[in-house]
Amino acid sequence: MMLARLRASPAGPPVTGAGHGGSRNSQPVERNVMASYADDTQDRARRFRDAALPYLDDVFTLARYLMRNTADAEDAAQECYLRALRHFDSYRGPAMKPWLLSILRNVCNAEFARRGRSELTEECETETTAGDAPLWQEPEASPETSLLRAHDDETIRGLVAALPQQFREIIVLREINDLSYQEIAQVAGVPVGTVMSRLARARAMLRAAWNVAEGAAS
Numbered sequence: 001m002m003l004a005r006l007r008a009s010p011a012g013p014p015v016t017g018a019g020h021g022g023s024r025n026s027q028p029v030e031r032n033v034m035a036s037y038a039d040d041t042q043d044r045a046r047r048f049r050d051a052a053l054p055y056l057d058d059v060f061t062l063a064r065y066l067m068r069n070t071a072d073a074e075d076a077a078q079e080c081y082l083r084a085l086r087h088f089d090s091y092r093g094p095a096m097k098p099w100l101l102s103i104l105r106n107v108c109n110a111e112f113a114r115r116g117r118s119e120l121t122e123e124c125e126t127e128t129t130a131g132d133a134p135l136w137q138e139p140e141a142s143p144e145t146s147l148l149r150a151h152d153d154e155t156i157r158g159l160v161a162a163l164p165q166q167f168r169e170i171i172v173l174r175e176i177n178d179l180s181y182q183e184i185a186q187v188a189g190v191p192v193g194t195v196m197s198r199l200a201r202a203r204a205m206l207r208a209a210w211n212v213a214e215g216a217a218s
Contacts, residue, residue: 026060029074033081048088052081055097058177059104065161065172066108076111080104098183101173105187159209167202174199 030053059080063073080103084091091099160171173184181199185192
């Protein structure tokens with residue numbers, strides 16, 4: 001299944017000069033993060049490494065999709081891990097992966113603000129609220145999702161990369177980072193119903209984009 005394969009792949013969207021998969025691209029980030037442990041105790045560094053480094057590819061993948069540039073993604077992922085390390089002693093939850101992705105999203109947001117961009121700001125739109133659907137039930141795959149899962153990985157990555165930020169983010173968190181609706185809500189800071197609404201719209205936008213791409217190729 002296409003999105004299942006994409007979810008297992010750490011590679012982000014096609015960007016100029018990328019040329020490598022997520023694991024390979026994330027190696028410089030890991031080296032830089034590990035170098036910071038010299039200023040901390042070995043035990044604390046070991047606990048942080050064991051808890052956080054398994055999710056480095058997830059962090060780097062989301063950074064690639066948000067920043068749309070490999071070098072910027074490496075910087076954002078490194079800053080995410082340095083911030084996480086500084087606050088690790090006070091960490092009490094949620095789960096490690098959503099916590100790291102929340103930090104990464106804040107890092108990207110701060111960088112966009114520094115550059116005078118607002119890619120992570122909310123658009124004016126009518127969305128459902130968390131009360132519109134039971135929080136414990138995640139809907140079965142829609143026909144649109146089934147259609148998307150049949151397409152090739154490179155094509156779908158390009159289509160995901162072309163989505164507006166808030167829909168691109170939601171697709172990556174769900175279909176690639178494999179977060180639950182509630183975990184996505186924690187990362188994005190929106191109600192679960194808004195997550196469901198954006199995900200439905202993102203899938204529909206992807207399906208429409210695929211139809212256009214398929215028509216152009218025929």
